[in-house]
Amino acid sequence: MNTCIICQTKQSAQTGICRTCGFPLRLPKFLSEIQYASWMSEEITPRRNQWSHQQEQLEHTAQEIAELKQAVAELQKQNLALTAAIQELPELKRTVAELQKQLQSSPQPTQASVSPAVSPQKPVQPPVQETQVSADKTAELTPQQADYIVSNIGTAILDKAFSEKPFKTVYIPDSIRIIGNEAFKNCTNLKKIHLPESLTFIGHAAFQRCTNLQEIQLPESLTSIGQSAFQDCSSLREIYLLNSLTSLGDRAFNRCTHLQYAYLPESLTSMNDWVFGGCTSLRSIYLPYSLTSIGYAAFQRCTSLWKIQLPKSLTSIGGSAFRECTGLREIYLPESLNEIGRSAFYNVNAIVYYPASCAGKDWVGQNYGGELVWKSY
Structure with a gap:
């Protein structure tokens, strides 16, 4: 273990560079005592002063960051809740239509046919999956x-x-x-x-x-x-990634089996392999407009996803990306898309909506291991 002479942190010298401040951990062995003293005064002291100044600046802005973070987190939660509600709208419309048909086909009781002691029973409404994310911030x-x-x-x-x-x-x-x-x-x-x-x-x-x-x-x-x-x-159960994030590693949230909601930030441009693979409870995810690629098996076996709308910036979908997403029924592909990997929709039975301008592209009309119905818009 070596101690950095700039920031005073102890760490391994395998790389030769301090991970905290970036200064070399190993000192030149050929310096004489006079050269070393001169080097300390001309090189080290200014760097230490610069480091101390940077630390003061970081501490000064910490309070502002905390206040901004709370505001951003609240806005992003509201955005995710709105996205989830929009995705549930077609299902709600179908439920309302079915109830209207039931009411029209059932005979309406008259005043004489209703006992004064018993109120007429309301038709039972089928349960609707709740997608609203709680806006209350956990303490x-x-x-x-x-x-x-x-x-x-x-x-x-x-x-x-x-x-x-x-x-x-x-x-x-x-x-x-x-x-x-x-x-x-x-x-x-x-x-x-x-x-x-x-x-x-x-x-x-x-x-x-x-x-x-x-x-x-x-x-x-x-x-x-x-x-x-x-x-x-x-x-x-929930994960919110904020806008400073630029790198999300392979399998970062793999097999989080109770994860229901996820929010990815606009700072993220690519999704690596297996990131949400095996998240069988995942119902709603916000994909940023900055996203250009989805990695191999990124959403494999996300069986609770029923609709996915891919951002307009997306250019490639990796192999097995949505493999065995057996609940998926609607897929919306953007005009920017150039490539869909092998078995990307394996064992998926869904309608795929694609821009009419993409009719001549190679990826249109293939099954990718599933039973897909292609419709242009």
């Missing part, structure tokens, strides 16, 4: 409420630091910027965790198989979520 976890408070570890939580620990609630302070690989993997008792506004990176399998984790509020500072970060978090 954030405070240090006083947490079973464990992460402390005295610098700016990063190391790989496997708390793997398989019995914590139920964890509070991570604002000094943490990085959560390492498998840091909380197999914490099967973990139900709630506070992530700081300073967090920028969640590593590979950081929360994999946290099977009791029901909610997690991701900060707006987060730019990258690693491979399998939340895989097999089978109790997770």
Whole structure:
């Protein structure tokens, strides 16, 4: 382990570069004592001053970021709720039409045929799936409420630091910027965790198989979520990714079997392989207009999806992307689409709506392993 002479964080020197400030960890061995002293005064001191100034600026803007985050999160939840409600509209219309037919065909009771002691019974309305997302923001976890408070570890939580620990609630302070690989993997008792506004990176399998984790509020500072970060978090129900996020790793939310709603930010341009594969309860997802590609098996076995409207920016759909989405009935493809991978709609029975201007493209009219009916619009 080496200590960076700029930011004073301890870390491995395998790369030779500090992960926090980017300064070389190894010093030149050929410097004499005089050269070293000169180098310290001319090179290190200005860099330390610059680093300290940047830290002050970050602390100064932290409060503004927290206020903006709350406003953005509320707007995005409302947007997702509106999208889900629009997707349910055709089903509601069909239900209303069926009820109207039942009322027209059934005889209307007269005043004499109704007993004074018994009121006429209303027709039973079939249940309608609820798609409205709660607008109430879940109360954030405070240090006083947490079973464990992460402390005295610098700016990063190391790989496997708390793997398989019995914590139920964890509070991570604002000094943490990085959560390492498998840091909380197999914490099967973990139900709630506070992530700081300073967090920028969640590593590979950081929360994999946290099977009791029901909610997690991701900060707006987060730019990258690693491979399998939340895989097999089978109790997770909603996920909102904010606009700072630019990288979403393979299998990030794979097999989150109770996940119902997901919101992807406009900062995201591509969806990697298996991201939501096996999310059998996923009913509604917002895909941003910035999205250009959907990876291999990204939505495989999302059996609760019944309609998907792909953004106008999309150019490619990977192989098996919607494989075995057996509940899917309506698919809307954009004019920008150039490629659909092999078996993309395997075992899917749905109507595919495509722009009339795409009639000559190679991907139009094929089945891709399913039973598709193609209609232009």
